[in-house]
Amino acid sequence: TPATPPPAADPNAGQPTGAVPPDTGMQPAPAGVPRDPSAPVGTSANPATVGGNMTPPPTERKDYPLCSKTVQDSCINRGEASKSMRKRR
Numbered sequence: 001t002p003a004t005p006p007p008a009a010d011p012n013a014g015q016p017t018g019a020v021p022p023d024t025g026m027q028p029a030p031a032g033v034p035r036d037p038s039a040p041v042g043t044s045a046n047p048a049t050v051g052g053n054m055t056p057p058p059t060e061r062k063d064y065p066l067c068s069k070t071v072q073d074s075c076i077n078r079g080e081a082s083k084s085m086r087k088r089r
Contacts (some may be wrong), residue, residue, distance in 0.1 A: 067075035 043059050064074055064076045066081055067077050
C-alpha cells in the first residue's frame with residue numbers, strides 16, 4: 001500500500017481563542033462627536049453648519065429696456081430679448 005502523507009498542520013492552531021477582538025473596555029463615542037471624524041468637514045457624514053452658507057434667494061426679475069444709441073447700460077440686446085420685448089419698442 002502507498003504511504004499516506006502525514007496530516008497537515010492546523011493553520012489555526014496558533015490563533016487566540018475567545019472574543020475577537022478581545023474586550024478592551026472601549027465605550028461608544030459621546031453624542032457631540034461627529035459620526036465619521038475622518039470625513040472632511042462639510043460632507044454629509046460630517047456637516048458644517050455655519051451661518052451664511054445658505055444660498056441667497058433668487059433675484060427679482062427686472063424689466064430692462066432694449067439697448068439703443070442712447071441707452072447702453074443695464075439694457076438687453078435686441079437679439080437676446082424675447083419677441084414680446086422687441087414688439088414693445
